[in-house]
């Protein structure tokens with residue numbers, strides 16, 4: 001049984017059914033995510049781009065190489081590569097479709113070595129391939145917010161262990177803002193985010209021989225105030241049983257029961273240097289967008 005099948009089986013067997021968000025990004029999912037970034041309700045990408053376009057020139061120039069966690073299509077990375085002119089750029093992403101787009105988008109900006117892998121495994125491969133010089137690791141778009149807050153610092157410490165003194169990470173984090181603005185960003189009236197979320201069931205049907213009736217599920221976004229995160233769920237509209245052949249698994253759903261598919265944690269600007277400090281970094285710069293509260297911070301490994 002492949003890893004996707006194992007994780008679907010174990011995730012759907014939990015009392016709160018869940019699926020890892022990295023599986024949202026097959027070819028169709030990556031295309032739908034790119035469409036989300038153009039939605040008027042999804043201000044994150046535009047805010048991130050405004051900060052990077054304005055402040056890329058303020059970044060130190062001492063990096064021989066740039067790597068990027070979850071590069072997606074890499075459309076915001078151009079300003080950074082222009083400013084730093086690294087020898088090599090390593091986009092790391094689980095989605096081959098995203099890496100193809102990223103490589104085309106940034107062609108000619110550096111020697112591009114795409115790495116199709118998960119974050120830490122991908123960073124290990126960067127370390128094996130990088131001969132010398134300091135590394136700048138990009139983690140844009142608030143993708144760190146997808147981590148459960150209990151696992152987040154462990155993950156950052158694992159990143160830090162793979163970095164050398166003098167390396168740095170540029171990290172983009174979405175900030176707390178009015179409830180309606182946050183909810184609209186994950187539940188747009190056009191239905192693009194709903195399609196992005198429901199595509200995960202389509203992917204299970206296509207790749208694992210599932211028989212999800214996609215029309216029998218609905219996209220649902222909520223703000224969990226206690227944990228300060230938007231949660232995306234897929235809500236079963238009816239009582240139903242689904243079979244996933246490759247996972248050798250039948251799964252019962254009660255009407256209104258949900259599968260939790262993604263979390264997007266929201267941050268306060270003043271906690272960002274504290275998170276850096278707690279995980280072995282020093283925050284050297286913090287820029288906040290004025291239109292859409294979003295922060296980019298440069299963390300140095302010390």
Ligand SMILES: C[S@@+](CC[C@H](N)C(=O)[O-])C[C@H]1O[C@@H](n2cnc3c(N)ncnc32)[C@H](O)[C@@H]1O
Nearest residue numbers: 022025070071072093094095098118119140141
């Ligand atoms: C929210 S998108 C952000 C894309 C881009 N960085 C941006 O800011 O617009 C997350 C990206 O991370 C990738 N991704 C998600 N989980 C991953 C994981 N565990 N390892 C590697 N890539 C992952 C997805 O395929 C997707 O391209």
